[in-house]
Structures are given as C-alpha cells and as structure tokens.
Amino acid sequence: MNAQAAQETRVPPYCAQPPQKQPVLRPGLSPHRARAIQLVHAKWVNGTVLHYTFLDEGGDVGGGEQLEEVRNGFQKWKDLGIGLEFEEVGDRAESEIRIVFDTREGSASYVGTEALDIGTDEPTMFFGWKLNSRSGRATALHEIGHAIGFAHEHQNPFAGIVWDEEEVYEELGRPPNEWPREVTFHNILRKLSRNEVTGSTWDPESIMEYGFPAGLILKPQEYRDGIPEPLVLSAHDKENVLRWYPAISARPxxxxxxxxxxxxxxxxxxxxxxxxxxxxxxxxxxxxxxxxxxxxxxxxxxxxxxxxxxxxxxxxxxxxxxxxxxxxxxxxxxxxxxxxxxxxxxxxxxxx
Missing domain, CATH: 2.60.120.1050 (Jelly Rolls)
Structure with missing residues (x-):
C-alpha cells in the first residue's frame, strides 16, 4: 500500500458494540437447551414498554435535531407493528435506555436486556456523529436494533465471510474509528455462535450490517468489491423483529x-x-x-x-x-x- 493510499479514509465510522455477555450455563446442559437460552436471553418479553431518556441535549454532536432523529428511529421500529412500546421519559431512574451524544465515544448500544445491568447514572446508548443525514438515520436505526436485542449481521456465522484480516485491522486502526485490534475483532472479525442467530441465512441488506469498501472481504466472491451501507430496515429485519415481538391485540x-x-x-x-x-x-x-x-x-x-x-x-x-x-x-x-x-x-x- 503506497503512502497516499495509507492516508485515505476508506471506511465510515462504525458502531462499536460493547462486549456482549453470554449466559453462564452449567456443564452438561444439552445442546438444545443451550441454544435456546443463548438465542432468547437478551430479548425483552414482548409487550414491554421501553423507557428512554436523553442524558444531554445533543452533546458536542450538535443540537436538538439529533434527539429528534433518535425519536424518529424508535418510531420507525414501532411502525412495523411490533409488540414493544417506546416512551420517552425525563427521569433517568425510570428508564431502561439512556442516551448520550459524544464524539469521543462513537456510536454504540448495549444489546437488549443487558441494559438492565448498567447503573441508572450511566448511558446505555451512544451517538458519536450527526444523525440528520441518510447515514446518520441508519445509525439510529442500527443502535435501536441493538437495544431491542439484535446483533451485528456481518458476524452471522452463515455469512461465510472470509476477511483479509490484516487489512481490516489496518483500516479500522485509522481515523475515523482508530480502533485497537481487540475492538476490531469483537465488532467485525469475531463470528457469532450459531446458537445466537435465528435461521440459517445472512442478510447483507440488514440495518444491523456494516457497509464495507472493496479490499476487506476475500470471500464470497461477489462481495470482494464491498458491501453497500444499508440505510433502511430490510425485509429480513421486519420479519425478524415481528417474529420476536409480534403485535399484541388480545387482552391477556x-x-x-x-x-x-x-x-x-x-x-x-x-x-x-x-x-x-x-x-x-x-x-x-x-x-x-x-x-x-x-x-x-x-x-x-x-x-x-x-x-x-x-x-x-x-x-x-x-x-x-x-x-x-x-x-x-x-x-x-x-x-x-x-x-x-x-x-x-x-x-x-x-x-x-
């Protein structure tokens, strides 16, 4: 790679998901039970009202319009007809999801019910860049997807992605991400267990997928030139969220x-x-x-x-x-x- 190419930023800023906890399962548990527990453990019970609050008014990212984009993101997920509810509250002690804007932190969210393990004075969702653009709105949808229990799609073991690993580490070590190798491994190269994913296919159009430039993926062949950044909820996203959180129409x-x-x-x-x-x-x-x-x-x-x-x-x-x-x-x-x-x-x- 020549010096000029080394200075170029080819990747966008990415979500840096915190390390996800896995349930501690006792030795000898059957594979059937282990898979079921790993698949469900971070999902909310359907019908839950998730309360979210903003811990700042846009921080150094910029202004109240950023808050509005997050509100719109929650509404887009809700408009699919899911059984979860989202309600904005002013009291952080009443919230499950607490949101900050900070360019030093980047964008991220704890996955599903893991937010309950975070103290009420601490954020559970972070935004590190402006959201009032197509890419920014996709970021809001992506982080909310994490908050309701979904993982990164490019880490789906059924994707069959073979990475040029050193190229990935090099790209993600440069601005705007500047990730150490362990963060890159956790968010990109690490494969999820098959126990953690629903179905047996990969959706490169999922809002939970990253967009990648050419030169990072060796296989499958059709993605050697990269993966376009998903900007909207895919058909699979809609199907998957309704599978876990179907509309609740009947009284209990x-x-x-x-x-x-x-x-x-x-x-x-x-x-x-x-x-x-x-x-x-x-x-x-x-x-x-x-x-x-x-x-x-x-x-x-x-x-x-x-x-x-x-x-x-x-x-x-x-x-x-x-x-x-x-x-x-x-x-x-x-x-x-x-x-x-x-x-x-x-x-x-x-x-x-």
Missing amino acids: ARIEPFRSTPLSLSSGGQADFEIDPPETRDYKIGTFGSTDVVLVLFEERDGELRYVSAVDDSGEDGNGTLSVKLVKGRRYVARARLYSSWGSGGAALMYW
Missing part, C-alpha cells in the same frame, strides 16, 4: 389463584396472563414442568404496565417463582417467555 387471559394454566409454547414463544388479586396479601407466581422460562410481572399504573419483578430459571432443573405482594383492586400482567421444554410432560403457570 385472566387467571384465578390456585388454578394451574397450561403453557403451550414453542421455543421463544410467550404467554400473557392477567391477575386481579381477590385480596391484598403476599402471593407466589411460578411455572411448573421441565422448562426454561423467564417470567416477568408488571403492574398497571396510570394506564401503563410497569415492571415489578422477574425470575429466570433457564439452565436450572427447578422452576422459578416470584414472591410478591399484590393489592386488591390493582391489575397485574404476568408474561412468560419460553426458552425450551426439555423433559416429558406439560408446562403450566399458577399463582397462589
């Missing part, structure tokens, strides 16, 4: 205390139940059967379902149980999302 089934209700679900499926406690007291809410389930309880406050408590029994041989005080006259909704069924017999939910 009402259940009575001490009456077991079957859970007839496939992996990734969800059942929702309405609880109207007959008296104010301490209750238990739990699942039964050979299943891995995440169970989340919400209470209706001012017309909105707000998080109360959750239990995740994935990878364990027992079932999770919530112990909570329920108040007569208040409405609660329990949402159970199945990772996997791994034994004989059915599964059920009950409160008592």
Whole structure:
C-alpha cells in the first residue's frame, strides 16, 4: 500500500458494540437447551414498554435535531407493528435506555436486556456523529436494533465471510474509528455462535450490517468489491423483529389463584396472563414442568404496565417463582417467555 493510499479514509465510522455477555450455563446442559437460552436471553418479553431518556441535549454532536432523529428511529421500529412500546421519559431512574451524544465515544448500544445491568447514572446508548443525514438515520436505526436485542449481521456465522484480516485491522486502526485490534475483532472479525442467530441465512441488506469498501472481504466472491451501507430496515429485519415481538391485540387471559394454566409454547414463544388479586396479601407466581422460562410481572399504573419483578430459571432443573405482594383492586400482567421444554410432560403457570 503506497503512502497516499495509507492516508485515505476508506471506511465510515462504525458502531462499536460493547462486549456482549453470554449466559453462564452449567456443564452438561444439552445442546438444545443451550441454544435456546443463548438465542432468547437478551430479548425483552414482548409487550414491554421501553423507557428512554436523553442524558444531554445533543452533546458536542450538535443540537436538538439529533434527539429528534433518535425519536424518529424508535418510531420507525414501532411502525412495523411490533409488540414493544417506546416512551420517552425525563427521569433517568425510570428508564431502561439512556442516551448520550459524544464524539469521543462513537456510536454504540448495549444489546437488549443487558441494559438492565448498567447503573441508572450511566448511558446505555451512544451517538458519536450527526444523525440528520441518510447515514446518520441508519445509525439510529442500527443502535435501536441493538437495544431491542439484535446483533451485528456481518458476524452471522452463515455469512461465510472470509476477511483479509490484516487489512481490516489496518483500516479500522485509522481515523475515523482508530480502533485497537481487540475492538476490531469483537465488532467485525469475531463470528457469532450459531446458537445466537435465528435461521440459517445472512442478510447483507440488514440495518444491523456494516457497509464495507472493496479490499476487506476475500470471500464470497461477489462481495470482494464491498458491501453497500444499508440505510433502511430490510425485509429480513421486519420479519425478524415481528417474529420476536409480534403485535399484541388480545387482552391477556385472566387467571384465578390456585388454578394451574397450561403453557403451550414453542421455543421463544410467550404467554400473557392477567391477575386481579381477590385480596391484598403476599402471593407466589411460578411455572411448573421441565422448562426454561423467564417470567416477568408488571403492574398497571396510570394506564401503563410497569415492571415489578422477574425470575429466570433457564439452565436450572427447578422452576422459578416470584414472591410478591399484590393489592386488591390493582391489575397485574404476568408474561412468560419460553426458552425450551426439555423433559416429558406439560408446562403450566399458577399463582397462589
């Protein structure tokens, strides 16, 4: 590479996703259960209201129009008809997603429910360049995609990408990214486990894909000249998000205390139940059967379902149980999302 070419910036600024945590699974867990847990663990239960807040007014990126582009990004995902809701709030303590603008940080987001592990004084989503352009709007969509549980598409193991690795490290080490090798490896060269992706195909048009210039990809042959930067949600993006978060049209089934209700679900499926406690007291809410389930309880406050408590029994041989005080006259909704069924017999939910 000549000196002039070495000074050229051929790659755009990229999202630098923080290292994603993987669930710690006990030795000897079956491949079926392990795959189901890895696939579902960062997804929100459908019907969750995700509250987002801005920790600054555009920082050094520039002005309130940047905030508006993020709001528009949330709306574009919502307009697909998904079951998630997005609500802007002013109190960071009430938010799951906290957004900052800082050119020193670049753009990134924690993936899905990993945001819950971040302190309420800390951001979970970052924007390091202006969003009021086609590429900037795509960045907003991309980071929101991470926030609702989706990984980088170019790291899909089914892509079959063979990189010119040293060329990738060299390109990403220069401005505007200036990444150390470990960041480049984590965000580009590292392949996801097949347990972390849905289906068996790669979508180069996904909003979760990076655009790449020529000279970084050796195979497949048709991408040696690069991958155009995706600027809009692809057909696969729309299909995938609706698979995980379908529209919720029916009211949750009402259940009575001490009456077991079957859970007839496939992996990734969800059942929702309405609880109207007959008296104010301490209750238990739990699942039964050979299943891995995440169970989340919400209470209706001012017309909105707000998080109360959750239990995740994935990878364990027992079932999770919530112990909570329920108040007569208040409405609660329990949402159970199945990772996997791994034994004989059915599964059920009950409160008592």
